[in-house]
Amino acid sequence: MRRLYCDQEAAVLDASRSGQWNTELRQHVGSCSVCADALLVAEFLQEENRLATSESVSLPSREFLWWKSQLLLKHRAMKQATRPIELLRTFAYLASSITLSWFLMNLVQAGTELSRYSASLQYVFSWSGGYALVGGATSLLCVAVGSLYLLWGEK
Amino acid sequence: MSIGLPDRAVLPSGKPCAAPVGKIAEDAEKKTSMDEAAFRALYDRTARPLWAYLLRISGDRDVVDDLLQESYCRFLSAQLPQMNHAESKSYLFRIATNLMNDRWRQRKLITTLDEVEQVTEEHLEARAQMRQAFLLLKPRERQLLWLAYVEGSSHREIAGMTGLRATSIRLLLFRARRRLAGVLRVCARPSKEKLSV
Numbered sequence: 220m221r222r223l224y225c226d227q228e229a230a231v232l233d234a235s236r237s238g239q240w241n242t243e244l245r246q247h248v249g250s251c252s253v254c255a256d257a258l259l260v261a262e263f264l265q266e267e268n269r270l271a272t273s274e275s276v277s278l279p280s281r282e283f284l285w286w287k288s289q290l291l292l293k294h295r296a297m298k299q300a301t302r303p304i305e306l307l308r309t310f311a312y313l314a315s316s317i318t319l320s321w322f323l324m325n326l327v328q329a330g331t332e333l334s335r336y337s338a339s340l341q342y343v344f345s346w347s348g349g350y351a352l353v354g355g356a357t358s359l360l361c362v363a364v365g366s367l368y369l370l371w372g373e374k
Numbered sequence: 375m376s377i378g379l380p381d382r383a384v385l386p387s388g389k390p391c392a393a394p395v396g397k398i399a400e401d402a403e404k405k406t407s408m409d410e411a412a413f414r415a416l417y418d419r420t421a422r423p424l425w426a427y428l429l430r431i432s433g434d435r436d437v438v439d440d441l442l443q444e445s446y447c448r449f450l451s452a453q454l455p456q457m458n459h460a461e462s463k464s465y466l467f468r469i470a471t472n473l474m475n476d477r478w479r480q481r482k483l484i485t486t487l488d489e490v491e492q493v494t495e496e497h498l499e500a501r502a503q504m505r506q507a508f509l510l511l512k513p514r515e516r517q518l519l520w521l522a523y524v525e526g527s528s529h530r531e532i533a534g535m536t537g538l539r540a541t542s543i544r545l546l547l548f549r550a551r552r553r554l555a556g557v558l559r560v561c562a563r564p565s566k567e568k569l570s571v
Contacts, residue, residue: 223548232523253548256555261523263504263558264430268524271426278425279443281417285410287443288450295451 225253311361317354431516433509445470468535507557515550
């Protein structure tokens, strides 16, 4: 079974970086497969790094990156600040939808004789007045709380 | 720096928000983990190495700038505790590594060599071929090798950057190194010898 590591590996890599080899270390690399592999790979990758970092490419400017990240942060902060309003608006839409459906169902009930034959529908309609009241009241409450929040924000 | 925002935040409906943008902007700046001068220093120190890392590991020049920008933006918008230079760099490389991994998962990056083109031994010549040989490795192996042999990171640091367990780094690194060394030796052989392999 091959060894996973060698105690001399760090010394070999240091020597590779600095170029300061001693005879003993060179002989060791010749006889140790772990260090030979490590040296080969390290030299290749360091050369790749040297070539990549010496390429004349224009990196994005740091001012632009700073500006972009500030913009992202502000966007995130604004989203957070307007979250309560969004929440209230969603509730208001929901409550309004319930009220509107109650209204439409009553219209349908008045327009057809369907409810006469359907006991279950009658049961639903008997409760729908209460639901509509709750829905309407919730809508008004959401609008009121939203308005108060806006007024409070103005101050 | 002015970033040209309106005086008030605008709701999705198009109406202005009650809270003034100035206050929101101030709050946002407080959430940045470092000031602009510190960021400039960090950028000057890390941009080139990070660019080289992204280029060599992703193998796709077209996405490098994009990944670089995203890495810095995520770094700046993360609410981080006070970090020293080494920790900041390490965290930045971690973000970049995760971004690359995300792209590989979404198949937006295709850079394992068997997916790009099948390379026969006749094609393996000089550095360009060695570079392609490097792409023969799995993305994770490339990351491990680069972090260990170029950035000089310890096993523990590599584990932090890649999300792997520190105890498995040694074995994974050994396998990756052996694979790459094997391919590099093939590249280094004279052409006639390669053909006879």
